[in-house]
Amino acid sequence: MEDYQRIADAVAADIAAGRLRPGDRLATQRAFARAHGIANSTATRVYRELTRRGLTVGEVGRGTYVRAAQHSPGPALAEPADPARRPRVNLELNYPEVPEQAALLAQGLSPLLRPDVLSAALTMAPATGSPAAREACAALLARGDFRPDPDGLLFAGNGRQAIAGALAALVPPGGRLGVEALTYPLVKSVAARLGVTLVPLAGDAYGLLPDAVRTAHRGAPLHAVYLQPTLHNPLGVTMPAERRAELAGTLRALDLWAVEDAVWSFLLDDDRQAGLPPLAALAPERTLLVDSLSKRLSPGLTVGLVLAPPSYTERVAAALRSGGWTAGAFALNATVRWLCDGAVAAIVEAKRRDAAARQALVREHLAGFRVHADPAAYFAWWELPAPWRAETFLAAAARRGIAVTPGAAFAVGPEGAHGAAPAPGAVRVALAAPAADELTHALTALAAIARGTPEDCVPD
CATH class of the missing domain: 1.10.10.10 (Winged helix-like DNA-binding domain superfamily/Winged helix DNA-binding domain)
Structure with missing residues (x-):
């Protein structure tokens, strides 16, 4: 060394x-x-x-x-010099909780704790789960006219593992994966571990541009495209039905696969979802749909889902098994109970209301700034005013005990690189973690920082 x-x-x-x-x-x-x-x-x-x-x-x-720490479960933020100041506020992590959540989940868990039931629930589970889990989760993914085939469902330990399994099944080492130019940061680290080259693809106010997919594929063939058509993280964009149909046609024309990440889509109300068919409905033979219960319920006891066409179920199952990414039987049993007893539906409704209330706070306290967010989302994308850059804003916020995520965490670097591209002058503000009064305080403090200059925040 x-x-x-x-x-x-x-x-x-x-x-x-x-x-x-x-x-x-x-x-x-x-x-x-x-x-x-x-x-x-x-x-x-x-x-x-x-x-x-x-x-x-x-x-x-x-x-x-x-x-500020970007990936640790609890970022170590600067302790305020004045002990009377507010506690640390984490606007990086985004696992929502609502007050009624624990009681509802406990009701479903209690039957599993009987010794005879627990013994069966602690056995190994295959990637295909159980018939009951497939039926319950197929109903969970249904929207509008879309009714997924339960036999196409596979189960991972969480949403991240579902994404990793889908990518491993589709893209060989050295292969090329098209991604939105701002994408879920985990995809960058998964691609690096799999030896996959990320190819940034342009988008607009309606999401990924099909022309960008065609252009990149003509330059050198892509093996697949990863995208978030609904409540894109971090931009909050939801792709309209017409763009989805055009993209599905592009996948078919290019004989190209898509990994469709629907993890945040549950926050859209049923009416909005009904008018937005997933790519898995429009191009089912070219799409792997990934989802999970982490955001709906809890990251600590969850399952990830992969919906695959019949031609690819075994291939995806093999990728999940080889990675050690299959779900545990206890989590599958708990999931079935929570889906069947109404706990998931009740918690989802509560989180939709909670997210909408938090977005109202964003609109109130960040009024006048360039903030992009869907009224249903648990996050907002904030284009910082000059002369701020994301990294100096991050440091200034940390000195006030507030952690936000810089735009560079989502930016895809040049082709062949897995690091961030030149950092956008923006930050993502995650809204789920703090209590409402803490979020109000944090947004007020961030707005005050942004109205000043970096020189105002340089420590003595």
């Missing part, structure tokens, strides 16, 4: 231990070199390594700052 890597490891350890906190400004590289008895060029490599690891962010003339 080279000297600069060992020094970077030491700084990283200080960040992990909380000795350096998000929003803290590091010494200048020259001062850092003097303090550590190293050459200026070595200090430069240390700072580059910290940035590469996603631990710091720097801007010319403003210094280098510790950034």
Whole structure:
């Protein structure tokens, strides 16, 4: 290990231990070199390594700052100097909960705790689950005229594993996967592990452009396209029916597969969903539909779903088995009970109301800014005003005890790279985690930061 890597490891350890906190400004590289008895060029490599690891962010003339954690379950945010100030507010993680949730879930779990029932529920489950799970989850995915075949359903441990299994089944190592230019960050890490090349595809206010798919495929054939047609994360865009039909025709014309991520679609009310057929209904022979109960219910006890056409069920099942991504029998049994006793439907309705109320807070407290969000979504995409950039805004927010996600986390890098593209001047604000009064406080504080300048927030 080279000297600069060992020094970077030491700084990283200080960040992990909380000795350096998000929003803290590091010494200048020259001062850092003097303090550590190293050459200026070595200090430069240390700072580059910290940035590469996603631990710091720097801007010319403003210094280098510790950034907010992006992937840990609970980001370590800067402790306010004044103990009377508000507690930390996490606007990165987005697992919604509603007050009635725990009681409703407990009712479905209690029958499973009988010794005879529990013994059966703790057995291994195949990727195909059980007939009861397939029937119940097929009904869950139905919308409008779309009635999925229960025999096409496969089960993963969660939505992320469902996505990984679908991609592994469709795209070989070294293959090319088309994705929206701003996409779910997990897809970038899954692609890197699978050795898959991401190809960013352009979109507009209505979602992914079919012309972008055709152009990319002509340049070098794609193996598949991953997209979020409903409540796109982070943009909140929902693709209209006409665009969906055009895209389904494009898939057929190009003999191309799609992985359709429907994880957030449950937040749309039944009337909106009925008029928006999934790609799995329009091009069922070319689409793998992925969904999960993580957002509907809870990330701690959930299942992921993959709906595949008959020609691909075994291939997807093999990918889930080889990755160790199949669902546990206990989670499947609990899911069936929650679906059949009405718990899922009741919680979904409560979360729809909750998301709408939180979006109302966004409209109130971020009025006058360029914010893109669907009234039904649990997140908002905020294009920051000049002179703010996402990373400096992130550091300023962290100093107020607030964590948001920079646009770079969603941006797809140049073809062949799995890192972020040049960072958009935007942040995603996740609305689900804090209590309503904490969210109000956080949005008010973020608006105040955005009305100032980065120089206003430079620590003494």
